[in-house]
Amino acid sequence: MHYVDAKGILSAHNGMNIYRGCTHGCIYCDGRSKCYQFTHDFEDVEVKQNAPELLEKALRSKRKKCMIGTGAMCDPYMHCEEQLQLTRKCLEIIDHYEFGLAIQTKSNRILRDLDILKSINEKAKCVVQMTLTTYDEKLCKIIEPNVCTTKERVKTLQILRDNGIPTVVWLSPILPFINDTKENIEGILEYCIEAKVYGIINFGMGVTLREGDREYFYAALDKHFPGMKEIYQKRYGLAYELPSDRNNELMSLFYRKCKENGIVCDRDKCFEYLNELPDKYEQLSFEV
Secondary structure: OOOOOOOOOOOOOOOOOEEEEOOOOOOHHHHHHHHHOOOOOOOOOHHHHHHHHHHHHHHOOOOOOOOOEEOOOOOOOOOOHHHOHHHHHHHHHHHHHEEEEEEEEEHHHHHHHHHHHHHHHHHHHHEEEOOOOOOOOOHHHHHHOOOOOOHHHHHHHHHHOOOOOOOOEEEOOOOOOOOOOOOHHHHHHHHHHHHHHEEEEOOOOOEEEOOOHHHHHHHHHHHOOOOHHHHHHHHHHOOOOOOOOOOOHHHHHHHHHHHOOEEEEEEHHHHHHHOOOOHOOOOEEEEE
16 A cells, blocks of 8 residues: 555546555456556555545535546445545545535445435435445355455445435446356345345446456466366457357346336436436535
């Protein structure tokens, strides 16, 4: 872990990443790809120590309320957040200025900040996004080794549900020949139904691999699934998109279950929901 003073914190679309790198160790993580031009080890997390100050300055200068997103590129609830609490400080600022929040994580550490999430949701809007990939707990600990398991994430979704906070699940990635089974998808969908999630984002049953990410993924396959790397190489070569051979079957199951249970499964509608504030907040703010 190392510290930097960032020049800015919000992207053009109001996205925010307080950290850069990750310690969750997910074997498929696209964030390891060389295209992101990391100049340090991925596990040597870069901490934007002035993130709260930058965020407050940015929100004070905005004339229109909006949703602030975080977690798309880097999980805001990694291990270091327990001590640093930079995510919590930023949430307090979002709450103070009454902006909305769309936050994405794989960690039940988010429950530490339940009080702030509820306050944001009461004043504006708060949506928590949780990634679920693997119903089998033992397999989950292999694929996503340093973060809480699927059952713990689902318990988090249930607690958020009970506190009136809407949730969206990312059902992605689904690894060919590993967790691309009917049992896996059905199990995750049943969890989502029980937790009464608003929507599920899915880009098809499969995974993407790029240089940097691919090498880490294949090393994990050699360690945990002997012979699987050769199957991938023969089937996909150096392709970026690796669709499951069961994609059509599993996507039909996905759409059917979502429609039967009133879960939004259209990606565009999910993203629209994540980016829109209620009408009463579409107004000018004269804070300076």
